[in-house]
Structure formats: structure tokens, C-alpha cells
Amino acid sequence: MARLGKSVAVPPEESAKAQPPARRRQRARRRRRAPGWLEFMLKRLAHLTLVLVGVTFLVSVMLDFLPGDPARAILGEDASAEQVARLRATLKLDEPVWVRYADWVTGALQGDFGTSYRTAQPVTEAILQRLPVSIQLMVFVQVLALVMALAAAIYGVYRPRGLVDRVSTGWAFAAISTPHFVVGLFLVFVFAVHLGWLPASGYRPLGDGLAANLQSILLPALAMSLEPAGVYQRLLRNDMQVTMREDFILAAQAKGMSSANILIRQALRPSSFSLVTLAGINTARLIGSAVVVETLFAIPGLGRLLVDSITARDFVTIQAVVAVIAVAYVLVNAAIDLLYVLLDPRVRSEHS
Amino acid sequence: MSAKPTGNPVSAAGPAPDAAASPATAAPLLEVVDLCTGFHTPRGLVRAVDHVSIAVRPEETLGIVGESGSGKSVFARSVMGLIAPGQRVERTGRIMFAGRDLVRLPRRELRKMWGSEIAMVLQDPLTSLNPVTRIGRQISETVRRHRPELSRGEAEAASVELLRSVGIPEPAKRMHAYPHQLSGGMRQRVGIAIALAGNPRLLFADEPTTALDVTVQHQILDLLGRQQAERHMAMVLVTHDLGVVATRTDRIAVMYAGRIVETAPTRTLFANVMMPYTRALLDALPRLEEPSHTRLNAIPGHPPNLAVPMPGCRFADRCPAARRKCREQEPPLVQADDPEHSYRCWYPVGSPEYESSAAAGTETTERSGSDQGAMRER
Ligand SMILES: Nc1ncnc2c1ncn2[C@@H]1O[C@H](COP(=O)(O)OP(=O)(O)OP(=O)(O)O)[C@@H](O)[C@H]1O
Ligand code: SF4
Numbered sequence: 001m002a003r004l005g006k007s008v009a010v011p012p013e014e015s016a017k018a019q020p021p022a023r024r025r026q027r028a029r030r031r032r033r034a035p036g037w038l039e040f041m042l043k044r045l046a047h048l049t050l051v052l053v054g055v056t057f058l059v060s061v062m063l064d065f066l067p068g069d070p071a072r073a074i075l076g077e078d079a080s081a082e083q084v085a086r087l088r089a090t091l092k093l094d095e096p097v098w099v100r101y102a103d104w105v106t107g108a109l110q111g112d113f114g115t116s117y118r119t120a121q122p123v124t125e126a127i128l129q130r131l132p133v134s135i136q137l138m139v140f141v142q143v144l145a146l147v148m149a150l151a152a153a154i155y156g157v158y159r160p161r162g163l164v165d166r167v168s169t170g171w172a173f174a175a176i177s178t179p180h181f182v183v184g185l186f187l188v189f190v191f192a193v194h195l196g197w198l199p200a201s202g203y204r205p206l207g208d209g210l211a212a213n214l215q216s217i218l219l220p221a222l223a224m225s226l227e228p229a230g231v232y233q234r235l236l237r238n239d240m241q242v243t244m245r246e247d248f249i250l251a252a253q254a255k256g257m258s259s260a261n262i263l264i265r266q267a268l269r270p271s272s273f274s275l276v277t278l279a280g281i282n283t284a285r286l287i288g289s290a291v292v293v294e295t296l297f298a299i300p301g302l303g304r305l306l307v308d309s310i311t312a313r314d315f316v317t318i319q320a321v322v323a324v325i326a327v328a329y330v331l332v333n334a335a336i337d338l339l340y341v342l343l344d345p346r347v348r349s350e351h352s
Numbered sequence: 353m354s355a356k357p358t359g360n361p362v363s364a365a366g367p368a369p370d371a372a373a374s375p376a377t378a379a380p381l382l383e384v385v386d387l388c389t390g391f392h393t394p395r396g397l398v399r400a401v402d403h404v405s406i407a408v409r410p411e412e413t414l415g416i417v418g419e420s421g422s423g424k425s426v427f428a429r430s431v432m433g434l435i436a437p438g439q440r441v442e443r444t445g446r447i448m449f450a451g452r453d454l455v456r457l458p459r460r461e462l463r464k465m466w467g468s469e470i471a472m473v474l475q476d477p478l479t480s481l482n483p484v485t486r487i488g489r490q491i492s493e494t495v496r497r498h499r500p501e502l503s504r505g506e507a508e509a510a511s512v513e514l515l516r517s518v519g520i521p522e523p524a525k526r527m528h529a530y531p532h533q534l535s536g537g538m539r540q541r542v543g544i545a546i547a548l549a550g551n552p553r554l555l556f557a558d559e560p561t562t563a564l565d566v567t568v569q570h571q572i573l574d575l576l577g578r579q580q581a582e583r584h585m586a587m588v589l590v591t592h593d594l595g596v597v598a599t600r601t602d603r604i605a606v607m608y609a610g611r612i613v614e615t616a617p618t619r620t621l622f623a624n625v626m627m628p629y630t631r632a633l634l635d636a637l638p639r640l641e642e643p644s645h646t647r648l649n650a651i652p653g654h655p656p657n658l659a660v661p662m663p664g665c666r667f668a669d670r671c672p673a674a675r676r677k678c679r680e681q682e683p684p685l686v687q688a689d690d691p692e693h694s695y696r697c698w699y700p701v702g703s704p705e706y707e708s709s710a711a712a713g714t715e716t717t718e719r720s721g722s723d724q725g726a727m728r729e730r
């Protein structure tokens with residue numbers, strides 16, 4: 001028996017006298033807005049710095065934890081003494097960790113992350129090649145997942161326990177519990193091997209034409225998006241169902257609004273707060289966890305760069321990639337906070 | 353006290369032979385016949401509205417009074433057909449509105465009547481406005497829905513006008529406010545403006561002042577009365593406070609456990625209460641020194657569980673005059689002296705059985721003489 005309890009809150013008195021203070025309060029609110037925002041941005045900046053310094057310093061420290069001579073450990077027993085000496089110099093292993101770290105920060109601030117001793121390529125260049133690919137894949141995955149989830153969730157709320165609702169719920173549970181690479185292999189088998197509609201692997205940059213680019217990214221994006229789509233669909237459907245029991249939905253019906261208006265314009269936004277949080281967390285996670293799918297489809301993204309560097313103990317690259325992912329993580333979190341403010345005016349007045 | 357069964361409960365409310373007796377009568381705008389609304393729940397069918405028959409004439413105000421859980425809201429919502437989708441609801445009976453039976457009307461047709469023929473003001477103005485939308489848009493989308501020929505700008509202008517008509521100062525500025533930035537009374541005025549946007553012929557006001565401050569309550573009720581008169585609207589004012597409906601309604605229906613237990617023109621009812629439950633509601637009215645919206649918790653005991661069918665009178669467990677017959681047979685709706693007044697009771701107020709039991713019980717009899725005075729003071 002889901003009945004809402006009675007609100008016993010006693011609202012402020014509504015008399016002619018009460019108005020000037022109210023207006024004054026509003027003006028004061030407006031005046032205080034700027035510092036509110038400044039404070040918000042400063043907090044975010046502090047957060048960003050803390051996370052960045054934390055994770056990148058950790059990578060520097062890790063060198064000291066390698067057994068014996070780190071350079072020898074990295075290069076292996078077959079390396080010549082000369083090679084080891086060169087790596088010791090590159091990694092500045094003779095310096096204490098804070099000097100090493102300070103050097104790295106100085107370089108990083110100027111956009112110089114050093115040169116990979118695995119590929120002899122400047123790390124900045126490697127990252128700039130791969131970052132757009134990763135971002136494109138991630139955006140694609142998110143858009144696909146959100147479109148699928150929104151359609152299924154909204155229709156499921158429109159016709160609860162109907163065919164679409166039941167099928168999409170079952171589908172969501174299956175998608176949530178299936179690893180990306182299994183979905184990927186299945187998609188490759190159906191669409192590349194069997195039907196031959198899409199390439200089985202390989203990435204075509206935008207320079208090769210939009211169609212070729214989209215074709216090369218569709219299967220990997222689909223493979224990665226089913227799982228988040230399932231999670232988003234469950235979350236949004238449940239939140240929307242709760243919203244649909246709210247008084248303001250009843251009021252919107254009573255004032256004559258159409259079903260489409262009620263679902264999309266009235267119920268969706270107040271139901272999307274947890275979805276926004278989750279999708280935001282996923283954004284950064286997807287960049288890092290794309291490794292398997294990037295490998296399966298031979299896509300030159302950051303995930304693969306990270307894994308290849310870890311296998312090769314390429315600390316110069318690892319440190320830079322970790323920094324980039326950390327920045328992405330913090331930026332996305334700040335974006336979510338801003339999005340909250342846009343979505344919910346009640347948060348807006350709290351902030352200011 | 354002669355009480356003859358009327359057979360057809362509707363006649364008490366109005367259309368046919370008796371109707372001609374009163375000069376104020378006209379063909380009803382809304383005529384509800386034997387409405388039953390039940391919710392299928394794990395504990396069984398909850399009969400929230402059980403064979404309710406009532407009529408509302410054009411421009412008339414009907415008060416529906418009863419304790420919490422007596423089925424007032426479910427009644428109002430099921431008349432409109434506004435039970436949320438996905439709930440397992442059973443609704444039977446007839447709801448004639450402007451010549452059409454709303455129970456049988458397809459949902460698509462019904463939706464066209466929401467807001468433009470029948471509208472509703474809900475109890476809590478904070479939860480009944482969308483928290484993330486500016487009130488300007490909440491009103492103007494309603495205006496445009498009912499008058500699609502208006503441009504965006506014209507709809508905005510009409511919305512400002514509506515806000516002004518419900519007494520909101522600086523309406524153009526308030527259009528940009530969010531619900532949480534307004535006071536409770538202002539919010540309820542917005543809720544009323546929205547309900548009026550489609551120029552409905554019938555307005556359900558479901559406890560429109562319960563969530564509000566005492567001083568604001570009267571302003572809101574006055575506003576509703578004024579708008580009703582200006583727009584020649586009929587209104588169903590739902591409340592748990594007999595005091596609220598005493599001076600603001602033409603007729604009153606008292607609900608208990610899903611049933612109408614007494615209905616009469618307001619004057620008649622207060623002059624001549626027949627049903628012990630109505631009597632108890634009156635006695636539970638707060639004295640003048642208490643806040644006027646004190647909840648009706650003064651009647652000892654609880655309403656019955658609606659999922660369990662009862663053989664006898666539903667008030668029997670709490671009634672001072674209850675006897676064996678009350679527990680075995682449900683009293684039918686019978687007519688009192690006034691043909692518009694009917695009630696359900698075997699031993700009504702004034703009968704020797706009631707008076708002897710009540711005298712043995714509480715101070716009920718002592719207060720009964722002063723209720724008319726109390727009514728006028730409110
Ligand atoms: N969706 C539902 N499912 C099951 N039972 C319900 C549902 N909605 C209402 N009821 C039951 O119907 C009965 C009547 O409820 P209703 O809301 O109409 O009471 P009310 O007279 O409006 O009371 P209040 O003064 O508290 O608003 C209650 O017993 C309630 O528990
Ligand atoms: S029928 Fe009996 S129990 Fe019911 S109200 Fe009348 S006297 Fe009381």
C-alpha cells in the first residue's frame with residue numbers, strides 16, 4: 001500500500017508583511033552566487049590536484065619497489081650493461097624519488113612526458129594519437145547505452161509488465177552478466193563472419209571517411225555498450241516508476257497532459273539523478289576497461305597502450321597514461337556536479 | 353423521527369421526483385451511481401469506495417468529509433479515472449458527467465476531459481508541483497494544452513493573468529520561480545491556477561488546505577469560493593474537517609470506510625445530525641482555542657480494515673449506540689425528515705436507543721445543543 005505520508009511541515013506565513021524579507025533574501029541569494037561558484041570550482045581544482053599527484057607519485061614510487069636494480073629488472077637478464085646504464089639515466093634512478101617526481105612534474109607541465117624506452121616514441125605523441133580513439137569509442141558506447149536504456153525504460157514505465165518491459169528486463173540481466181569480450185565475439189561472429197556487414201577488426205580514422213570510421217567502431221562500441229545499457233535501464237526504470245507515483249505526476253495527469261509529456265517532460269528529469277551519477281562514473285571506467293575490446297578489435301586506444309606498457313614495464317608511458325585517465329576521471333566528476341545543478345534547481349539554491 | 357427507506361439511494365441526492373421539490377435544483381452535472389473502487393493487494397481486495405452514489409449540480413459545492421482513510425481521495429480520483437497506471441484497480445458503477453458515462457469512456461476520451469471539464473487541486477502543494485520545472489512553464493504548458501491555438505507568448509501572457517487572478521503578487525516575476533522558492537500558500541495558489549487553466553466545469557479540491565498554515569487556510573478557501581462563483585464552476589471540497597465545509601458548501605456527504613453514511617444540504621445536516629459518526633465528527637471538532645486543522649483523532653478506535661468484508665454497520669466497533677442488530681445487518685441509506693437528507697443507521701441520533709447509550713457514555717448530549725452556534729463562529 002504505497003501511500004504518501006502527510007506532510008506536516010508548516011510553511012512560512014503568507015502575508016503582505018512577509019514579502020519584503022523574502023525579496024531581500026532573494027537579492028542576497030543572487031549576490032552570494034559568485035563566491036558560491038568560485039568555491040565550487042576551487043574545491044574541484046583541489047580535488048583534481050590531489051588525485052593527480054597521488055596516482056602519478058605512486059607510479060614514481062613503484063620504481064623503488066622493483067627488486068634489485070630496477071633497470072635490470074625492467075630490461076631482463078639479456079640486456080647489456082650499456083642498455084641498463086642508459087635506462088638508469090633515463091629513469092633518473094640515481095636520484096631520490098622526490099627529485100625524480102619533481103622532474104616528471106616539470107616536464108608534464110610543459111606537455112613533455114618523456115620518451116618511451118619501449119617504442120622510442122615521445123609519450124605525448126603516443127597519447128595524442130590514442131586519446132581521440134578512446135574518447136570516440138567511449139562516447140559511442142555511452143550514447144548507444146543511453147539510447148537503448150532510455151527507450152526501454154520509458155516504454156517499460158509506460159506499459160509496466162508489458163511485453164517490451166519484460167523482454168528488456170530479461171535482456172538487461174543477461175547483458176549485465178555477460179563479459180564484454182563474449183558479446184564482442186558473438187557480434188563478430190554474426191555481423192562480420194556470418195553476415196559480412198561490418199569489419200571484424202581494425203580501426204579506420206576519421207581521415208578515411210566518416211562511413212568507414214563509423215563501421216569500424218560500431219561493433220566494438222556495441223560490444224561494450226550492452227552491459228552499461230542493461231544497468232542504466234534497470235536504474236532508470238525503477239527510478240521512473242517511483243517518480244510516477246509522485247503527486248506531481250497525478251497533478252500533471254489531472255491538468256490534462258499527454259502520456260508522452262508526462263513520461264518525458266515531467267517524469268524523466270526528476271528520475272535521472274542516479275543515472276547521471278552512474279553514467280559519469282562509467283565514463284572514466286570505460287576508458288580504462290576498454291582494453292579487452294580494444295585488443296579483440298585491434299583498436300589503438302589508451303587501454304591497449306596502458307596494458308602494453310604494463311607488460312613491458314614501460315614506466316614512462318604508464319605514468320603518463322595514468323595521469324590522463326585520472327584527469328578524465330576528475331573532469332567527468334566535475335561535469336556531473338555541474339549537470340546536477342542544471343537538472344535540479346533545488347541543488348542550485350543550496351550551492352549559492 | 354420517521355425514517356423510510358428510499359430504495360434508490362440516488363433519489364436523495366437528486367434527479368427525479370424529489371428534485372422538483374427544491375427550487376435550487378437543476379439537472380446534475382455529475383451523477384455517481386453505485387461507484388465501487390477496489391485495489392487488488394496481497395492482502396485481498398481493498399474496497400476503498402463501496403457503492404457510493406452522489407450527485408453534484410452545476411455551480412454547487414459538495415463537501416465530502418471523513419477521517420483519514422475513509423476513501424475520499426480514492427473517490428475523487430476514481431471519478432476522474434485518475435488511478436495511477438500499473439495499479440490493479442477494479443472500478444464499477446456509473447459516473448454520468450455531462451451526459452457521458454466516464455466508467456465506460458475510453459481512456460483517450462477521458463483524458464480530453466481532464467483539466468478542461470474536470471480538474472483537481474491536490475493536498476500538498478509542494479509535492480503536487482514538479483520540483484525541477486519553473487512554475488511559469490508548469491502553467492503555460494497547461495494553458496497551451498487546452499488552448500493549442502495560442503502562441504507561446506500568448507500562453508505566457510494568459511499564465512501571468514491566471515497567476516494574478518489567484519492573488520499572486522508580481523505574477524510576471526513569479527513565473528521564473530521554482531516551486532521550492534515559494535511559500536506553501538503561494539504554491540497552493542499556483543496549484544489552483546493550474547487547475548483553473550482549462551476552465552473546468554467541475555473542480556475537485558482534495559484537502560486543499562490540510563498542508564497549510566492556519567492563517568493561509570482561510571485565504572485559500574476564500575479564493576476557491578471566489579473562483580468558483582466567477583467561473584460558474586461546481587466544486588467538490590474534500591476535507592476531514594467538518595468546520596471547513598460548514599460555511600462553504602451547499603451539501604455535505606459524510607464518508608466512512610468507503611461508504612457514504614450521511615448526506616444532506618449543509619444547513620439540514622448541522623441542524624439535524626442523524627448518524628452517530630457525523631455526531632462524533634462534530635464532537636471531535638477542535639474548540640476555538642485549538643488550531644482549526646487539528647487532525648480528527650478524537651474519535652476513539654480505528655476505522656475497519658477495508659480488505660475484510662463486514663456484515664453489519666461499519667461504525668459498530670466505535671459507536672456508542674451499537675447493538676446486536678448493528679453488527680449483523682448493515683443499515684440501508686434511509687431518508688430523514690428532509691427528503692434530501694439520508695443516512696445509514698439503525699439507531700440514529702435522537703432515537704431512544706442512541707440517547708440512552710450516549711447519555712451513559714460521554715458529554716455528547718451536552719454539546720449537541722451548541723453545534724449550530726459553533727458552526728457559525730467558524
Ligand atoms: N493504491 C492503493 N492500493 C491499496 N489501497 C489503497 C490505495 N490507495 C488507497 N488505498 C486505501 O484506500 C483507503 C482510502 O484511502 P483514501 O486515500 O481515499 O483516504 P482519504 O479519505 O483520502 O484519507 P486522507 O484524509 O488520509 O487523505 C485507505 O484505506 C487506503 O489504505
Ligand atoms: S447502525 Fe448502529 S452501530 Fe451503526 S451507527 Fe447506527 S447505531 Fe451506531
Ligand SMILES: [Mg+2]
Nearest residue numbers: 424425558559
Ligand atoms: Mg486523501
